[in-house]
Amino acid sequence: MTPRSTFPTIPINDVPRSVPPVDANSYRPVVLVVDDESAIADTLAEILTRSGYAAMPAYDGQSALETALLMPPEMLITDVVLPGMSGIELAITVKRVFPDCKILLFSGQASTSDLLASANQAGHHFALLSKPVHPTDLLSRVSDTLRSPKIQPSGSVRKGAPAATGS
Numbered sequence: 001m002t003p004r005s006t007f008p009t010i011p012i013n014d015v016p017r018s019v020p021p022v023d024a025n026s027y028r029p030v031v032l033v034v035d036d037e038s039a040i041a042d043t044l045a046e047i048l049t050r051s052g053y054a055a056m057p058a059y060d061g062q063s064a065l066e067t068a069l070l071m072p073p074e075m076l077i078t079d080v081v082l083p084g085m086s087g088i089e090l091a092i093t094v095k096r097v098f099p100d101c102k103i104l105l106f107s108g109q110a111s112t113s114d115l116l117a118s119a120n121q122a123g124h125h126f127a128l129l130s131k132p133v134h135p136t137d138l139l140s141r142v143s144d145t146l147r148s149p150k151i152q153p154s155g156s157v158r159k160g161a162p163a164a165t166g167s
Contacts, residue, residue, distance in 0.1 A: 028052060028053055028054040029053050029054065029074045029075065029146055030053075030054045030055075030056070030071055030072065030073045030074050030075075031045075031048050031053045031054065031055045031056070031073060031074065031075045031076075031077060031142065032055075032056050032058060032064060032067060032068055032073040032075070032076050032077070032078075033045045033048065033055055033056070033057050033058070033077045033078075034057075034058045034059070034060070034061070034064045034076070034077070034078035034079060034082065034087065034090065035057075035059065035078070035079040035082075036059055036060060036079065036081075036082050036083055037079075038057070038059055040079075040131075041057035041058065041059055042057050044057070044077065044138065045057040047135045047138065047139070048138075048139075048142065051139050053142070056071065056073075060082055060083055060084055060085070061078075061082050061084055061085030061086070061087070061089065061090040061093075062084060062085060064076075064078065064090055064094075065090070065093060065094070068094055068097070068098065068101075069097075072098050072101070073094070073098070073101055074100070074101060074102065074146065075101065075102040075103070075104065075142060075145065075146060076090070076091060076094050076101055076102070076103050076104070077104045077105075077106065077142070078090055078091060078103075078104075078105060078106070079105075079106055079107060079131075080105050080106070080107040080128075081107060087105055087107075088105065088126070091103045091105060091126055102145045102146060103126050103127070104126075104127050104128075104129055104141060104142070104145060105126045105127065105128045105129070106128065106129035106130065106131055106133060107128065107129075107130070107131060108130070108131030108132070127141075127145070129141060
């Protein structure tokens with residue numbers, strides 16, 4: 001059983017909308033949010049949805065992969081520590097299947113640094129957010145990541161292409 005979190009509570013109505021209400025026909029980037037604590041995954045997905053993204057929650061790596069195969073995400077936001085498949089294993093798998101998908105990892109546990117170090121040694125570089133993450137910080141990071149240029153394996157930037165935060 002996952003220990004209960006002691007994150008500060010921010011009423012959903014206090015989360016600022018970064019964009020006007022979404023027209024059903026407008027473009028909405030697809031964001032997959034994964035956390036084994038359903039309240040966190042659901043809340044982050046709701047914050048993103050209210051801010052103009054098409055956000056979907058998932059609660060473990062396997063269900064996240066199934067969701068991604070049905071609706072390929074432009075961004076994956078995942079907790080590092082998940083039951084079964086870790087968030088890093090999930091991120092590597094999603095990048096293999098969807099190379100243009102942006103990745104943001106988040107964790108409230110200091111022990112994740114070893115997992116990240118192993119991923120870095122294997123050539124996978126992912127951005128890490130610390131829990132708890134304030135909604136304004138989350139929205140800023142998601143927006144910046146989706147807008148940044150794509151880095152090629154050689155380190156050169158491809159103009160006009162979306163960015164990748166993990167490889």
